[in-house]
Amino acid sequence: MNDVTSSIGRDRLARLMRRGTDFLGCEVAVMGGAMSWISERNLVSALSNAGAFGVIACGAMTPDLLETEIAETKRRTSKPFGVNLITMHPALSELIDVCARHQVGHVVLAGGLPPAGSIDRIKGNGAKLICFAPALALAKKLVRSGVDALVIEGMEAGGHIGPVSTSVLAQEILPPLAQEVPIFVAGGIGHGGLIAGYLEMGAAGVQLGTRFVCAHECIAHPNFKKAFIRASARDAITSVQIDPRLPVIPVRALKNREMESFAAKQREVAQLLDEEKVEMAEAQLQIEHYWAGALRRAVIEGDVETGSVMAGQSVGMVREEAGVAEILAQLTNEAAHALERRSV
Ligand SMILES: Cc1cc2nc3c(=O)[nH]c(=O)nc-3n(C[C@H](O)[C@H](O)[C@H](O)COP(=O)(O)O)c2cc1C
Numbered sequence: 001m002n003d004v005t006s007s008i009g010r011d012r013l014a015r016l017m018r019r020g021t022d023f024l025g026c027e028v029a030v031m032g033g034a035m036s037w038i039s040e041r042n043l044v045s046a047l048s049n050a051g052a053f054g055v056i057a058c059g060a061m062t063p064d065l066l067e068t069e070i071a072e073t074k075r076r077t078s079k080p081f082g083v084n085l086i087t088m089h090p091a092l093s094e095l096i097d098v099c100a101r102h103q104v105g106h107v108v109l110a111g112g113l114p115p116a117g118s119i120d121r122i123k124g125n126g127a128k129l130i131c132f133a134p135a136l137a138l139a140k141k142l143v144r145s146g147v148d149a150l151v152i153e154g155m156e157a158g159g160h161i162g163p164v165s166t167s168v169l170a171q172e173i174l175p176p177l178a179q180e181v182p183i184f185v186a187g188g189i190g191h192g193g194l195i196a197g198y199l200e201m202g203a204a205g206v207q208l209g210t211r212f213v214c215a216h217e218c219i220a221h222p223n224f225k226k227a228f229i230r231a232s233a234r235d236a237i238t239s240v241q242i243d244p245r246l247p248v249i250p251v252r253a254l255k256n257r258e259m260e261s262f263a264a265k266q267r268e269v270a271q272l273l274d275e276e277k278v279e280m281a282e283a284q285l286q287i288e289h290y291w292a293g294a295l296r297r298a299v300i301e302g303d304v305e306t307g308s309v310m311a312g313q314s315v316g317m318v319r320e321e322a323g324v325a326e327i328l329a330q331l332t333n334e335a336a337h338a339l340e341r342r343s344v
Pocket residue numbers: 032033034035036038057059084110111153156157158159160186187188189207208209210211309310311312313314
């Protein structure tokens with residue numbers, strides 16, 4: 001941690017983060033939220049090497065690709081990092097095996113409740129399991145099922161989102177559950193002062209995605225990073241569900257032509273449902289593949305008009321490219337300053 005702030009604030013920050021840092025095995029209880037195509041070997045190892053906790057986004061990767069990504073990340077860092085798996089991935093079981101073979105210490109399950117057996121398998125392999133909890137009742141259920149930690153992510157976040165804001169989730173879930181398992185708060189965090197606030201409410205740490213996209217170490221295309229630097233909070237809008245029969249999880253991304261073509265994609269898939277050419281699960285998988293492809297076009301190819309530029313509302317606080325260590329130092333300094341001010 002950088003020493004611009006006096007030791008009072010930094011000591012308080014370290015104390016408030018201790019539960020999170022002990023759980024993750026890192027120095028700063030900041031998880032780099034997994035971002036498909038973005039959270040790969042370079043960004044993940046940079047985050048872990050800087051003292052935070054990088055998480056590989058498996059996204060739509062095959063087991064072979066995940067295997068390579070884990071191995072390559074290990075070549076770049078000896079520090080702990082995690083792997084994020086999407087519950088609806090058709091090869092989830094094999095992906096869990098890959099994590100076990102590589103003795104991944106922390107698995108994050110995203111995209112819905114963990115399927116039967118997955119909790120026991122992941123924990124049985126010796127990994128700590130972190131799940132997303134979108135509401136208090138589900139958070140309690142996950143804790144009862146044995147998950148080791150929770151991420152509560154509000155609708156300010158980039159990517160797939162739930163309907164409730166981070167501040168409301170934090171107020172509903174932290175007071176009753178923060179003593180039971182470590183809870184990491186995500187969504188809309190761009191300034192360290194807010195990190196201090198959530199820690200004081202009982203969070204073990206935080207998870208940020210948007211804020212790390214413009215890191216030098218992030219492989220996102222320069223056009224993708226430029227779009228982030230130009231955007232303000234209000235440009236990060238949510239996708240709209242066109243057909244009531246086809247429930248799609250909303251996605252927050254920068255407003256562009258792609259956000260309009262998503263409507264056409266939904267109509268196309270709804271028609272396949274009508275004609276009974278696909279089942280609901282397959283229809284939803286098609287939507288997810290659509291997003292994975294659209295995000296790849298923007299992140300990797302730099303097509304920020306017809307690709308998806310997923311971004312959270314904190315995008316307005318991303319003003320320049322900087323190194324991961326610098327971004328982290330800024331956040332921790334801001335948090336320490338806030339704690340110091342509150343202690344006088
Ligand atoms: C471009 C992008 C891609 C994302 N992809 C994933 C993903 O594949 N899996 C996942 O669990 N979360 C994903 N997220 C959410 C992040 O992991 C993280 O929780 C979120 O970015 C936190 O909110 P913030 O964007 O306000 O910092 C993504 C977010 C962004 C911005």
